[in-house]
Amino acid sequence: MPQATFRIWRNNPGEAGGFEDFRTEVSEGMVVLDAVHKIQAEQAPDLACRWNCKAGKCGSCSAEINGRPRLMCMSRLNTLDLTEPVTVEPMRAFPLIKDLVTDVSWNFGVKKGVQRFRPRPADAPDGTWRMAQRDIDRVQEFRKCIECFLCQDVCHVLRDHDKHDEFIGPRFFVYSAALEMHPLDTADRLGDLKNTQGVGYCNITKCCTKVCPEHIHITDNAIIPLKERVIDRFYDPVTRLLRLITG
Amino acid sequence: MPAAHTYSYDVLIVGAGGAGLRAAIEAAKSGVSVGLICKSLLGKAHTVMAEGGMAAALANVDDRDSWKVHFADTMRGGQYVNNWRMAELHAREAPERVRELEAYGAVFDRTPDGRILQRNFGGHRYPRLAHVGDRTGLELIRTLQDHTIHLGVTVHMEHTVIELLLDEGRAAGVVAYDRERGRFHLFSAKAVVLATGGVGRAYQITSNSWEGTGDGHALAYRAGAELIDMEFIQFHPTGMVWPPSVKGILVTEGVRGEGGVLKNSEGRRFMFDDIPDNYKPQTASDPDEGWRYTQGDKAARRPPELLTRDHVARCINREVKAGRGSPHGGVFLDIAWIAEKRADAEAHIKRKLPSMYHQFKELADLDITKEPMEVGPTTHYIMGGIRVDADTQESSIPGLFAAGECAAGINGANRLGGNSLSDLIVFGKRAGEYAAAAARDRAAARLDEQAAERAMRASVEPFDRGGAGENPYAVQADLQQTMQALVGIVRTEAEMMEALRHLDLLRERASRAGVAGHREFNAGWHTCLDLRNLLDVSEAITRSALERRESRGGHFREDYPDKQAEYGTFNIATRRLPDGSMQVARVPLPPMPAELAQIVEEQKQ
Numbered sequence: 147m148p149q150a151t152f153r154i155w156r157n158n159p160g161e162a163g164g165f166e167d168f169r170t171e172v173s174e175g176m177v178v179l180d181a182v183h184k185i186q187a188e189q190a191p192d193l194a195c196r197w198n199c200k201a202g203k204c205g206s207c208s209a210e211i212n213g214r215p216r217l218m219c220m221s222r223l224n225t226l227d228l229t230e231p232v233t234v235e236p237m238r239a240f241p242l243i244k245d246l247v248t249d250v251s252w253n254f255g256v257k258k259g260v261q262r263f264r265p266r267p268a269d270a271p272d273g274t275w276r277m278a279q280r281d282i283d284r285v286q287e288f289r290k291c292i293e294c295f296l297c298q299d300v301c302h303v304l305r306d307h308d309k310h311d312e313f314i315g316p317r318f319f320v321y322s323a324a325l326e327m328h329p330l331d332t333a334d335r336l337g338d339l340k341n342t343q344g345v346g347y348c349n350i351t352k353c354c355t356k357v358c359p360e361h362i363h364i365t366d367n368a369i370i371p372l373k374e375r376v377i378d379r380f381y382d383p384v385t386r387l388l389r390l391i392t393g
Numbered sequence: 394m395p396a397a398h399t400y401s402y403d404v405l406i407v408g409a410g411g412a413g414l415r416a417a418i419e420a421a422k423s424g425v426s427v428g429l430i431c432k433s434l435l436g437k438a439h440t441v442m443a444e445g446g447m448a449a450a451l452a453n454v455d456d457r458d459s460w461k462v463h464f465a466d467t468m469r470g471g472q473y474v475n476n477w478r479m480a481e482l483h484a485r486e487a488p489e490r491v492r493e494l495e496a497y498g499a500v501f502d503r504t505p506d507g508r509i510l511q512r513n514f515g516g517h518r519y520p521r522l523a524h525v526g527d528r529t530g531l532e533l534i535r536t537l538q539d540h541t542i543h544l545g546v547t548v549h550m551e552h553t554v555i556e557l558l559l560d561e562g563r564a565a566g567v568v569a570y571d572r573e574r575g576r577f578h579l580f581s582a583k584a585v586v587l588a589t590g591g592v593g594r595a596y597q598i599t600s601n602s603w604e605g606t607g608d609g610h611a612l613a614y615r616a617g618a619e620l621i622d623m624e625f626i627q628f629h630p631t632g633m634v635w636p637p638s639v640k641g642i643l644v645t646e647g648v649r650g651e652g653g654v655l656k657n658s659e660g661r662r663f664m665f666d667d668i669p670d671n672y673k674p675q676t677a678s679d680p681d682e683g684w685r686y687t688q689g690d691k692a693a694r695r696p697p698e699l700l701t702r703d704h705v706a707r708c709i710n711r712e713v714k715a716g717r718g719s720p721h722g723g724v725f726l727d728i729a730w731i732a733e734k735r736a737d738a739e740a741h742i743k744r745k746l747p748s749m750y751h752q753f754k755e756l757a758d759l760d761i762t763k764e765p766m767e768v769g770p771t772t773h774y775i776m777g778g779i780r781v782d783a784d785t786q787e788s789s790i791p792g793l794f795a796a797g798e799c800a801a802g803i804n805g806a807n808r809l810g811g812n813s814l815s816d817l818i819v820f821g822k823r824a825g826e827y828a829a830a831a832a833r834d835r836a837a838a839r840l841d842e843q844a845a846e847r848a849m850r851a852s853v854e855p856f857d858r859g860g861a862g863e864n865p866y867a868v869q870a871d872l873q874q875t876m877q878a879l880v881g882i883v884r885t886e887a888e889m890m891e892a893l894r895h896l897d898l899l900r901e902r903a904s905r906a907g908v909a910g911h912r913e914f915n916a917g918w919h920t921c922l923d924l925r926n927l928l929d930v931s932e933a934i935t936r937s938a939l940e941r942r943e944s945r946g947g948h949f950r951e952d953y954p955d956k957q958a959e960y961g962t963f964n965i966a967t968r969r970l971p972d973g974s975m976q977v978a979r980v981p982l983p984p985m986p987a988e989l990a991q992i993v994e995e996q997k998q
Contacts, residue, residue: 159574159913175636175757187866191917192910196434198602201642201752203531204437220755243573244914251550254435254542262543263498274492276507282500286525289500289532290747293436328498 147171150228152181154193155235159244166190167231172223178234179207179218182246194245202359205294209246210235215296215357237299250295256314260322261338265330277329288324288368290360293317297354297364303347313344316354316364323368326375340376345369394849396568397576399840402428402547403832404825405582407554407567407609410438411530411814412797413588414537415490415821416828420586421544423829428580429541430549430569432604436538439590439602440817443530444645444748445514446522447814449487453504454511455519455691460484462518464989465996467812469671470516470701471776471805472946473961473993474622477985478783479803483812483819490818491523499536501525513650513687515699516809518675518996520689527645527748533814552578554608555922556848557585557616557793558841564616564792565838568848572919575912577849581840583832586786586794586824587613587779592930594869594923596772597877600632600643606923607930609799613779614929614969618788621964621980622777622801623930624938625947627808628882630705632771634723639756641771644726644749646810648766649698651745652687653728654680655709656765657717663724664697667708672700674998684734703807703947706770710882713769723769729762738762770882774813775930776804776947777937780966780980786824792831792838796824806946855908855921862907865920872899872927880935885952892935900928933967936977940965 150172157163168185179197186193198204200219207218212226212233226232240248269275297316303309314322322339325331339345352365362368378385404420406413409431421427431438452458464484468475491509495501501523502510511520525532542548551572558566558581566581589609593601614620631644649655657663668676676697677683683696698705709724719725728746732738739762743750746761753759753766778801779788786794797817804812855862879892903924908917943957944950963979970976985993 158911173637176638177756180638186916187864187870191860191864191866191908191920192915194914194916198433198437198439198604199442200602201442201639202755203528203748204433204441204602206433206437222756247573247914249573250434254550257539258542263539265496265498273496274508275495277500277503278507279503282503285500286502289525289535290528292441292531293535325498328500331498 147173150181150223151231152185153231153233154182154185154245156193156245157242165233172228176223177219178211178221178223178232181223182218182234194243194247196247203292205292208237208294208296208299210237215299217294217296217359220359237295239299239301239305252310253295253298253317256318257321260314260318260325261333261335263325263328263331264333266332275330281329284367285324285327287362288320290362291317291320292360294359296357296359300353300357302351302353303344309344309347313347316369318343319345319348319372320362320364320368323372326372336376336379339372340380345372345376348373394577394846396579396845396849399579399581400428401581401837402426403582404584404586404828405430405567405580406586406588408438408588408590408797409435409548410440410588410590410797411533411537411817412821412824413586414534414541415818416586416588416796416825417541417546418537418544419822419825420829421546423826425829425832427546428549428582429546430552430554430580432551432553434550435548436534438534439604440530440534442600442602442643443533443814444527444643445647445650446512446524446529446811447487447491447533447818448514448517448521448809448811449491449523449815450484450521451488451491451509451511451523453508454689458519458521461992462996463487463521465993466517467803467809468805468993470807470809472807472956473805474945474964474982475805476783476802477989479820481989482783483803483816486819487815490815490822494533494536494818497536497540499532501532512647513695513699514810515646515649515705516701517811522811524647526744527647527746529814533817553919553922554612555852556844557612558844559616559790560839560841562791563838564790566840568845570852572914575915575918579840579845581838583835583838584792584794584828586796586828587799588795588797588821588824589799591775591798593772595873595876595927595931595934596881597873598632598641599772600629600641601772607926609795610778610933611926611929613788613790613793613795614933614967616790616793617969618790618793619780619966619968620778620801620933621780621966622805622937623775623933623967624941624965625776625806626772626934627702627774627776627947628706628770629773630702630709630770631726631768633757634767634769635721636757642752643771643773644766644768645746648726648728648746648749650687651728652684652731652734653698653726654696654730655698656725656727657712658719659717663712664700664705664708668697668700669704671997676700701807702810706882707949709770719767721767723767725765726768727765729764774798774808776806776808777801784823785827786820787827787831792835794824794828796820806948852922855906855918858905858907860907860909863902863905865906865908865917865924868899868902868906868924869920869927872931875899876931876934880938883949883951884938885950886939889935889939893932896928896932896935903928932975936975937965937967940977
């Protein structure tokens, strides 16, 4: 059976780490997560990595493979050059815990800060609503998100500029857009998006869209429409004039 | 060995899939303090992998549907050894629970008049599954998660429970460790809800995530609670069979619901060859009628591909054994053929089955709109679990509740597709409600610190043995192989007796398992601790399966291939005796009230 080398990040919590090379057998159809599991079972039992479904549905096994943010379970070895070592390292935009595991708890805190769903009163006496499929197609695209946080990992506002306190990141713009465009929702999140969630920081480089394993059009369909709504509300000259006149 | 923290809650919920989250919502709404422990990050539980939908007789697509038909379908699917009261509550309450999800923000696919769309599924007489493409589980868990985080529930992510603590026979809390630091934490609680899911990791080929190690089953069992129906395991007929690394990953029944057909290597639709008598009146007589059914023709009957999962899995097994399988040991599942019937086939498949399209494209280099898939049975679900009271979900240990896959009763010998997600929300809600009520009536629990100390000490023993001990991954792999080969789809007494001998040896090896390194996020250590649970549930499965000398639902005995009326009158229960051995007993089924029995009879036509 052919072999390949995996250059995997190792560290003990709180200590500086480095790459360690593991050579292991590879077979047809294998993905990077299979190789990591094989190494765990045969060579490094204490190697830390997160995973759950191994089918691209849970978004747990996010890592940087040959420098690109990807899900390990959806990265087939036949798409990689196995004549060179395959580097596998943790997401770099989050604090490192151990090996391939990072502290992503910031994301869970951010979500709590987004105003919750507030539906309008029911449309029918039996307490149900009516929505047309065409009106929810866009929202359903956003709700495909598996919360792998790869978009957060690649976003330079977080990764390079560390604006975690002022910017909620692509994942939570998608989350906000799903709520703002939900036909039943009545809450208003535009003020938060402008004032505390930093939608203005995004300069539309579309890195998030490129790494999304669910192929959500994060920039085009979520962030840009949110920016437009914020601009219409707060910066449109005609609206501002009217606001001045009417108070 | 001191614990790092002691937390105290009125209601403590173990598991944050659909059932655990729904229980947390209900308990929190009633005003008690709620703690939620999950083994992974929040929102990653196995529920996320559910695809097809959740069954509820909303009657949005076919107004002939009602809770009575759903109830009768569930009992028929379970071969009448279900807890009829649970089946009744489930059928009656599922519609309200689904509508409630919409109020929490779920966005289901719609009917042309804007209501929740429902699709066909195996064993359901009418289109009944509310769904979102083929990612309904993701929609369910995200909706519940996003609702829960605003209710003041304290979530302990990446914590694993190792011991259930009792106070004078009542549930009083748990001992857990956190994965990140490997520290122990004590949780005291006035009521505990187990919602830990299934046991799929006891088998080699499974659709389950790593978390499905039977934790709740084993914790309850070791604390003295009764497990029932452990012999009934659902082998889902359609898992991926190739490439090897993805073997077992689920291919939703929705593929067949949308018109997908099963064929053998000779191109024959073999499902037409074997239709059980009790399903004949409801099954299509030819392929054309089957196709019309999948396209919503109310006069048509369903195609045989949509018979119950146990039956379809055995038919596939038979074709493969007879040498009529596909190149990689499965059979063909073809949805691409619908291009003969619909001009928009490609777009339609991508819209109705987006994650299946994606999954095959990415993992098998196969375009399901153009080529047939190869599929075979995969361990998917355990019908058996903790025995609970139907109304309250309380187990045989006071103050200990269970909901979802780790509880038993609603599904009997076989679960219908779509009944799991609805089970989670119906009984998750009930468990949360009654656990909160029990907590309100009770003074603070006393934590058994000695028992906690024993559990913590035993848990760190693998470090004493270090890297020289048994490799826990190897023990786990051998256990999975044993259960797959000897207690799988087709069972015999001789093989299961052999399995028991293997389990003894594996237990001995597991007691010698060792791991090097530190306690921080050490996957090898976590595997050592999971082994005990996997071994307990494997033994319960095997002993229960030996006791049921007949074939029924998910349990098929080659040496007793027929169903026996006598075995339809009881459930098989397992319980831990004080000396540590496993007791197997027959628990009679209570008689069904006349009103429900009449519904069952009426729906047999």
